[in-house]
Amino acid sequence: MVAALILMLAFMAGEVVVAFIADSLALLSDAGHMLTDAGAIAVALWAMTLSARPVSERWTYGLKRAEIVAAAGNGITMLVVSGIVLVEAIRRMVSTHPDVAGVPVLVVALAGCVVNVAAAWLIARASRASLNIEGAYQHILTDLYGFIGTVIAAIVILTTGWSKADSVASLIVVALMVRAAWGLLRDSGKILLEGAPGGVDLAQVRAHLLGVDHVRDVHDLHAWTITSGMLALSAHVVVDDECFLDGHTPRLLDELQECLGGHFDVEHSTFQFEQASHTEHEHGAHG
DSSP: OHHHHHHHHHHHHHHHHHHHHHTOHHHHHHHHHHHHHHHHHHHHHHHHHHHTSOOOSSOEEEETTHHHHHHHHHHHHHHHHHHHHHHHHHHHHHSOOOOOOHHHHHHHHHHHHHHHHHHHHHHHTSOTTSHHHHHHHHHHHHHHHHHHHHHHHHHHHHHHOOTTHHHHHHHHHHHHHHHHHHHHHHHHHHHHTTOOOTTOOHHHHHHHHHTSTTEEEEEEEEEEEEETTEEEEEEEEEEOGGGGTTTOHHHHHHHHHHHHHHHHOOOEEEEEEEOGGGGGGOTTOOO
């Protein structure tokens, strides 16, 4: 990831210079997107450092959610940059603008494709199970598609002289950025709002728990994601009264946790065992 960051920053600096020389909005928008790429990688590295910190009395899960906050920040940044590029692209489409130099645009865009392929390969070697790293990867992949669009626009400019193809390529980059930003904000928002993790059907979870011997009912069932790949679940479990008398509850706890780990890959679970009569005292019980 550090190597990818250095590569992106070095190329971006040169691209900005050429963008102004060639008066290319497509290159400038690609450079802006590449800046968000570099920011995404830098934030990912920072978030990884924070998430590796041990738990404390203040931060009982550590700072593992830092990567989710970073992913949301990446999505917001992409939306802001795409909005700026969109306004300028529309302005150029409806007004007269000096011709765009096609040759430097084509050369830089081709070089950008190579740089983004190399950066994507570097990032892909990291664990993309992390939403944060996946966000950085999506940034770079979107930028690659943008450069491909810029290559096509440069060819159109060189063969037909239609300079507005540069603005059209910018609009394509905007669409790709919005699509990637929506995916990041959707996934990070679901985690921050503690929605049920994708792939975990609570009805199936309840059915599996009820299938364990001595379990009579399951309520107040909650499942959420602490950070990428770290699922948590809690539930109130009504069990046979004799379980509290014959010392069976510790074995029952092992069985429930093994059930969750084996069927749903949930390793962090908390259960409250109750007698049937205890439900009468839980007026706020739900689910």
